[in-house]
Amino acid sequence: MKEQLLKIFQDHQGEYISGEKISQELGCSRTAVWKHIEELRRNGYQLDSAPRKGYRMVMRANGIHTHEIKQYLTTKFLGRELTYFDATESTQQIAHKLAQEGAEEGHVVVANEQTKGKGRLGRVWHSRSNTSISMSMILRPPLPPQKTPQLTLLAAVAVVQAIKKNTGLQCEIKWPNDILLKGKKLVGILTEMQADPDLVHSVIIGIGLNVNQTSEDFGEDIAHLATSLYLEKDGASGQPVDRARLIADILLEFEELYEEYLENGFQSIRPLWESYSISVGTYIYARMIKEVIYGYAKGITDDGVLLVEDESGKTHHIYSADIEI
Ligand code: BT5
Incomplete structure (x- = not known):
């Protein structure tokens, strides 16, 4: 119900919506609407109410319920x-x-x-x-x-x-x-x-x-x-x-x-x-638990493994590391 009520305010941003219209859309009584509005207020939403006009959302709560x-x-x-x-x-x-x-x-x-x-x-x-x-x-x-x-x-x-x-x-x-x-x-x-x-x-x-x-x-x-x-x-x-x-x-x-x-x-x-990647096509340090490899990051394999070529021309397969660019 809260989800539907939020959606109604979302579809009428900045506008007043009458309690009657809300109760029709939600298929519940005016008292139930009032209770849901109060609950939204308790959850941090700022809602105005005006006689004969109804309710309007002034500020969203930015919650992630x-x-x-x-x-x-x-x-x-x-x-x-x-x-x-x-x-x-x-x-x-x-x-x-x-x-x-x-x-x-x-x-x-x-x-x-x-x-x-x-x-x-x-x-x-x-x-x-x-x-x-x-x-x-x-x-x-x-x-x-x-x-x-x-x-x-x-x-x-x-x-x-x-x-x-x-x-x-x-x-x-x-x-x-x-x-x-x-x-x-x-x-x-x-x-x-x-x-x-x-x-x-x-x-x-x-x-x-x-x-x-x-x-x-x-x-x-x-x-x-x-x-x-x-x-x-x-x-x-x-x-x-x-x-x-x-x-x-x-x-x-x-x-x-x-x-x-x-x-x-x-x-x-x-x-x-x-x-979107900044870690391929450039020289990097790959810090692993036991060693650090410096070299040119050539790309990733189809398995997501990073390929780094060191100064001797050897290609290393890096499965997990902290990268410094
Ligand atoms: C990560 O580890 O970057 C993985 C973080 C995953 C977090 C999510 S949140 C939802 C889920 N539940 C969890 O408990 N975890 C996952 P790593 O690459 O190891 O980086 C950790 C390092 O990032 C730390 O040592 C700090 O230096 C830095 N760090 C910690 N909190 C940060 C933050 N909020 N913003 C930026 N850097 C942060």
């Missing part, structure tokens, strides 16, 4: 099942548990705040309340385990395209899992799986995105390397970015790429990925 995301959602299966938390340790952790309990492909976990967000190799991911996006998607692709790193690349393309659509900002992908804006980190992607040696049970793709943070919102440890969409858009003076709409668009972009990928393989996604 299930109903707020679903009003924009146009996917077939991704995010149709959504689990929302005001705060949780890590959406990744919840998604793993749901996957073990049999959650279906497409189930998505979203949180307004993570208190123990995780990056790769036990690193920390900071996800502040009300300003960031933290989400984990559960997939069950019919793929062998070695192919799953490609899904990180798909997710990166989906996020870059959804950001462009929502803000006009063009981000860049740094292999394998970072999205940068003006050289600073905007998005981190963490792909994990539950698998036997030759069979994938589930893949959990976690996406952490800085949306409306101001500079003061970033802690000292990341202030110099992180940025948000708000900070880079309109000189940080414009409207906050609508997180619910952005989530819905990321899910749509990903679903379309995923279907294309399952049908035609990575080759159809690769040109898109390469067009």
Whole structure:
């Protein structure tokens, strides 16, 4: 019901809508309408009411509750099942548990705040309340385990395209899992799986995105390397970015790429990925746990492996690393 009510305000932006019209469209009583309006107000929406005119939405809450995301959602299966938390340790952790309990492909976990967000190799991911996006998607692709790193690349393309659509900002992908804006980190992607040696049970793709943070919102440890969409858009003076709409668009972009990928393989996604990537066609340092390789990044293989040619002419296959350009 909340979803439908939000949609009505969405379709009549800035206009008053009478209580009677709302009650007809929702098929409920005027008292029920009033109760739903009060609930929206409690959720942070600013709604005007005027005698004989009705209600008007003055300010959206920029929340990412299930109903707020679903009003924009146009996917077939991704995010149709959504689990929302005001705060949780890590959406990744919840998604793993749901996957073990049999959650279906497409189930998505979203949180307004993570208190123990995780990056790769036990690193920390900071996800502040009300300003960031933290989400984990559960997939069950019919793929062998070695192919799953490609899904990180798909997710990166989906996020870059959804950001462009929502803000006009063009981000860049740094292999394998970072999205940068003006050289600073905007998005981190963490792909994990539950698998036997030759069979994938589930893949959990976690996406952490800085949306409306101001500079003061970033802690000292990341202030110099992180940025948000708000900070880079309109000189940080414009409207906050609508997180619910952005989530819905990321899910749509990903679903379309995923279907294309399952049908035609990575080759159809690769040109898109390469067009957004800053880590191929240039000299890089690839820092791994035990060694650092310096060389020319020639490209990625169809499995998403980075190919780096060192000064002796030897080509290294890099499966996971931190890249410095
Ligand atoms: C990543 O790891 O970039 C993957 C981050 C994935 C986060 C999502 S949020 C939803 C889901 N639930 C989770 O618990 N995780 C996933 P990595 O490449 O290891 O980068 C981690 C490094 O990024 C840290 O060591 C910091 O230097 C930096 N960092 C941490 N928080 C950041 C932020 N909010 N913005 C920019 N950089 C950050």
